Amino acid sequence: MSRSLRHGALAATAIAFSIAALSACGAGNNAQTLEVRPDNAATSVGAIKIQNANVITQPEDGAKGPAVVAATLFNNGTKAETLDSITLTGSSGSVQLHPAEGSGPVVVPAGGRVVLGGKGNAAAVIANGSEAAQNGNVQPLVFKFSRSGDITLGASVVPAKHYFEGFGPSSLPEPPKLPSESPEATPSGSASGTPGGPSETPSGSASNSVTPTDAASDSAQPG
Incomplete structure (x- = not known):
């Protein structure tokens, strides 16, 4: 050749x-x-696979408010598993889990998946997000499942901007409230009593007045 x-x-x-x-x-x-960015954390243990794991904070630097853990959880097994907890290793932040609908545990069905973060999906909320995670860091997370046990991976901490905007915290910090203005005080004497004036009758006016009966009796007497 x-x-x-x-x-x-x-x-x-x-x-x-x-x-x-x-x-x-x-x-x-x-x-x-699944539109999962290849540089995001992913791992699998047993029947459970975790992809696209991130800790998403408030969109503005230094803003106070919650953060969320966003991830996609796959269950390749034949039995459903529940996500019992998510722990932020080395941080005091606690994660509250909420299913997509109603109340109760977050269940990953057999042969199915669950998305954490985003409108209409299950949620994993970090109440003190600004203190628990810092943008640019890699936060170690521990996902605890009912059957597969603990699964550890490092998740990037990113603000809720651009690609992550729709997966960030649903509640943003409220603007600071201005101090309420107290109503002007009413002068102490204005409501305590009726001011004296022409409407008041002098105390001696009734005793000195001549009644019609007295006038008639005087006119009937001889001079």
């Missing part, structure tokens, strides 16, 4: 391999199908 033919065969093989690789990315539970 000539050198030119050999080079042509190698090029064709490389192109075929690239097309096959791209085709494989279009199916199954992979980053392209």
Whole structure:
């Protein structure tokens, strides 16, 4: 085989391999199908796989308010599992779990998945988010499942901007309230009594007045 033919065969093989690789990315539970960024934390233990794990804080630096843990949880087993807790290793922050609907535990169905974070999904809320995690750090997380036990991975801490905007905390900090103005005080004497004036009758006016009866009796007496 000539050198030119050999080079042509190698090029064709490389192109075929690239097309096959791209085709494989279009199916199954992979980053392209689930819109999971490849640089986000992912791991699997037993039947449970965790992908796209991040700690998402308030969009503005220094803002007070909750943060959330966002992740996609897969259960490749034949029995449902519950997510019992998420712990922030080395931090005092506590994570409150809420199912997508109603109350109770967050259940990952057999052969299904659960998304943490985002509208209409289950939620994992860190109440004191500004104190528990700092943007730019990698926060170790421990996911505790009912059957698979503890699963540990490091999640990037990012603000709720750009790609992460729709997965960030649902409650943003309220603007500070201005001190309420107290109503003006009413002068102490204005409501305590009726001020004296022309409407008051002098105390001696009734005793000195002449009644019609007295006038008539005087006129009837002889002079």
